[in-house]
Amino acid sequence: MSAVNPPVQQTYLPDETAFRRGLSSRHLRGRLWRGFFLLSIVLALFALLALFYNVVNSSAGLIAVQFVIPPEEVIEGGDISSASAEQLAAAIVEYRPNPALVLIRNNISAVPADQFTTAPLSQVLAGRTIPEGAESLTIRELSPEQVAAVMAANISPDVLRGFVDDEIIGLNVLETYTLTNSLLNRAAIEAQIAADIEAGELPENTRLEFRWWLTGAFISSGQSSDPVLAGIRTALIGTVWIVIVTVALAFPIGVGAAIYLEEYSAPQNPFAFRIARLIETNIRNLAGVPSIIYGLLGLAIFVRTFEALTSGAIFGINDSNGRTILSASLTMSLLILPVIIINAQEAIRAVPSSIREASYGLGATKWQTIWKQVLPAAMPGILTGTILGMSRAIGETAPLVVIGASTAIFVDPNGPFSSFTALPIQIYQWTARPQAEFRAIAASAIIVLITLLLLLNASAILLRQYFRRRLQG
Amino acid sequence: MATAVQQSAHAFELKNVNIYYGSKMAVNDVTLSIPRQKITAFIGPSGCGKSTVLRSLNRMNDLILGARVEGGVFFNTQDLYQETVDPVEVRRRIGMVFQKPNPFPKSIYDNIAYGPRLLGVRSKNALDEIVENSLKGSYLWDEVKTDLKKSGLALSGGQQQRLCIARTIAVQPEVILMDEPCSALDPIATQAIEELMRDLVKQFTIVIVTHNMQQAQRVSDFTAFYSIRKNEAGDGKENRWGILAEYAPTERLFSAPASEETERYIRGEFG
Numbered sequence: 001m002s003a004v005n006p007p008v009q010q011t012y013l014p015d016e017t018a019f020r021r022g023l024s025s026r027h028l029r030g031r032l033w034r035g036f037f038l039l040s041i042v043l044a045l046f047a048l049l050a051l052f053y054n055v056v057n058s059s060a061g062l063i064a065v066q067f068v069i070p071p072e073e074v075i076e077g078g079d080i081s082s083a084s085a086e087q088l089a090a091a092i093v094e095y096r097p098n099p100a101l102v103l104i105r106n107n108i109s110a111v112p113a114d115q116f117t118t119a120p121l122s123q124v125l126a127g128r129t130i131p132e133g134a135e136s137l138t139i140r141e142l143s144p145e146q147v148a149a150v151m152a153a154n155i156s157p158d159v160l161r162g163f164v165d166d167e168i169i170g171l172n173v174l175e176t177y178t179l180t181n182s183l184l185n186r187a188a189i190e191a192q193i194a195a196d197i198e199a200g201e202l203p204e205n206t207r208l209e210f211r212w213w214l215t216g217a218f219i220s221s222g223q224s225s226d227p228v229l230a231g232i233r234t235a236l237i238g239t240v241w242i243v244i245v246t247v248a249l250a251f252p253i254g255v256g257a258a259i260y261l262e263e264y265s266a267p268q269n270p271f272a273f274r275i276a277r278l279i280e281t282n283i284r285n286l287a288g289v290p291s292i293i294y295g296l297l298g299l300a301i302f303v304r305t306f307e308a309l310t311s312g313a314i315f316g317i318n319d320s321n322g323r324t325i326l327s328a329s330l331t332m333s334l335l336i337l338p339v340i341i342i343n344a345q346e347a348i349r350a351v352p353s354s355i356r357e358a359s360y361g362l363g364a365t366k367w368q369t370i371w372k373q374v375l376p377a378a379m380p381g382i383l384t385g386t387i388l389g390m391s392r393a394i395g396e397t398a399p400l401v402v403i404g405a406s407t408a409i410f411v412d413p414n415g416p417f418s419s420f421t422a423l424p425i426q427i428y429q430w431t432a433r434p435q436a437e438f439r440a441i442a443a444s445a446i447i448v449l450i451t452l453l454l455l456l457n458a459s460a461i462l463l464r465q466y467f468r469r470r471l472q473g
Numbered sequence: 474m475a476t477a478v479q480q481s482a483h484a485f486e487l488k489n490v491n492i493y494y495g496s497k498m499a500v501n502d503v504t505l506s507i508p509r510q511k512i513t514a515f516i517g518p519s520g521c522g523k524s525t526v527l528r529s530l531n532r533m534n535d536l537i538l539g540a541r542v543e544g545g546v547f548f549n550t551q552d553l554y555q556e557t558v559d560p561v562e563v564r565r566r567i568g569m570v571f572q573k574p575n576p577f578p579k580s581i582y583d584n585i586a587y588g589p590r591l592l593g594v595r596s597k598n599a600l601d602e603i604v605e606n607s608l609k610g611s612y613l614w615d616e617v618k619t620d621l622k623k624s625g626l627a628l629s630g631g632q633q634q635r636l637c638i639a640r641t642i643a644v645q646p647e648v649i650l651m652d653e654p655c656s657a658l659d660p661i662a663t664q665a666i667e668e669l670m671r672d673l674v675k676q677f678t679i680v681i682v683t684h685n686m687q688q689a690q691r692v693s694d695f696t697a698f699y700s701i702r703k704n705e706a707g708d709g710k711e712n713r714w715g716i717l718a719e720y721a722p723t724e725r726l727f728s729a730p731a732s733e734e735t736e737r738y739i740r741g742e743f744g
Contacts, residue, residue: 358571358640359587360533361533361564361569362568362587363588363592
C-alpha cells in the first residue's frame, strides 16, 4: 500500500440536501405501503364481522305467532308451565286421541310394537300403574278417561307438557324479524302488527314473541317441514360420521404416501426419482381441482361401480344404495389427501438432518429412524395439514350434493353404510326455502357448523401442541 | 460383517480411496492406516476433504445423494463397501459424534437408551445400568443424575456434546468418529471434551476431525494433514479436490514436518 493520496473521484452519490429530500420520499413510500397493509387487515376483519353479523342477525329475533289452538282453550287458565299431569293428559286425550297411544307406546310400553294394541294391559304396562279393573283389557278398549289416567300416572309431566306445547298448541309463525330490527324497531313492529290485525290481515290472536332459534331442542330434533320443530340432529350426526371416517381413511394413507415420497422414492435411481417428482407435481395440482369434480368421481366410482361395497351389501346390509356415509367419506378422503400429503411431506422434509444422522450413527435402520425420530418430529406439521383437510371435509357441500346426500332423513345415521345428510346440505336446503323462518334456522345451523369446526380444530391444535411440547421437552 | 478373524494392528486401512460427489471428485487417492486404540486427528484447510474421509469410515456418506467411494476402506480387514456389508451394522460398530451437538428431542435418559433399545434391549434394569455407565463414561453423570427425565435440549452446549458422546458409547462401538466435536463449544467445554477423549481412548479407537491445530497437538497420537489440489476446468472454473498430504505421529508431524506445505500450514500461513 502506498501513501499517496487517492485521486479525487467524481462522486455519483447525492449531496446533503438531495439526500434529505430523497430520504423523506423514501420514508413516505414506506408509509404508503404500510397504510395499504393496514387497509388489507381492516377489510378482512370487516368481511369477517359482516359474516358474523349476518348470521347472528338472522338467528334470533321477534316473531309474530299465532297458536294453532290457544293455550286457554287447551287448559283452563292457559298456563301450560304449571299445569298438572292430569290436566295435560286430559288435554292430549281430548285433542290428539291417537297420538296419545303412540306417546304411551313410545314411552312406557313393555311389549313389542306389533303386540301393543292386542296384548292385555297387564303385559303392555307391566310394572306400571294400571287403572283398576283394566288389567285384562287391551289399550284400545280403554275409555278416554282411563287413557288419560294411564298417561298421568306413568309419563313424566315434562314429556306431556312438551307434547302439548308442540303438538296441540303449536305455533304458526306469521312474520319473522331480524335481530337488529327487533331490537331497534320494536315499537314500529308492534304498531305494524296492531294495524295489520285491525285491517284483518293478521288473525286476532296474533302475538309477538322473541325467539332464539338456536336452542337445545334445535340441536336435538330431527328434520321437520315445520321450521319451529325442525332441528339438525341427523345432519350433525351425518357430518360427524363423515369427518371421522374421512380422517380415519385419509390420515394413514396421506402420511404413508408422504413418507414414501420423501424417504423411499429411490433418489439414487434417476428414473424412479423422476417419476416420484412427477407424482408430486400432480398431487400439488390435485389440491386445486374443484371439489365438484371429486363429487363426480365419487359418484361414478364409489356410488356406482363399488356399490356392493359402499352400500354394505357384501357385509349383508341390504337396505341402502351406494349413497352412503362411506361413499361420502371416500370421496372426501380423495379431496383432502393432497392437502395432507403436501403438508406431511413438507413437515418430514423440515426435520433437521442432524437428527437423522444421529439416529443412523447409532446403528438405527431406516425404518427405525423414520418411526422413532422423523415422524415424531414431523407430527406437528402433519397434524396441521390434517386440520386443514378436516376443516375442508366439514365445509364441503358440492361433492355431497353430487354423491346424493339425502334431502329427507328420518332415521339417524348409525354407521358407514347409512344414508345421510350433512350440515352444509341441510343449510343449503333451508336457505333455498322462501320463508324467513327457514333462513333463521339456516343461520342457526351455520352457527352450529362453525362451532363444530372450531371445536374440531381446537382439539387438533391441542394435540399438535402436545406433540410440540414433547419435542421441546 | 463377520467379526474379524485376523486382528490386524490397525482398525482401518484405506487403500487408494477416491470419493466423489456426483461427477465431482472430492478426495483423491488416500492411503492410510489408522491404529487401534489411539487418537488419530485429521487436520487441513476448509474443503480439503477431511470430513468426507471421516464420513466414509462408517458409511455416513451413503446418506448424501450422489456420494460414491472408490478404492478400499477396510475395517478389521473387512471391506466396508462390499455389497454384502449392511451399513446399519457398520454404524453400530463405528459410532459418530457430530460437529453440532444433536441430542434427540427426548429426555436425557431416552437419548442414551435410544441405541440399546434399537438393538432390542428392553429390560428396565439393563437400560438403567447402561444409562448410568454411559453418563459416567462421559463425565456427565454427576451433573444430570437427578434429572434424567429432563430434555436433552435443555442442557448447555458442552453438556449436550458430552450427552452425544454418552449416547454413542452406550452401544459399545469399537470406534468413535468425531467430526469437529468442539467447534461449537467454548474453551472450558472444549477442555472437558479433550480430557474425556484421552480417557475414552483406553477403550475405543478415536478418529477426530479438527480445525484446531493445538487441539490435534494436545489430544492426538497420529495426525493426517489433508490439503487441496486444483486445476483448470475447461470453462474458466476450477476443479478442487483434497489429498492426504502427510501422515505421521503427531509429535513428528508438528516438530519435523516432511513437506514445506505442512510446515506452512502448521505455522498458520494458510487455511
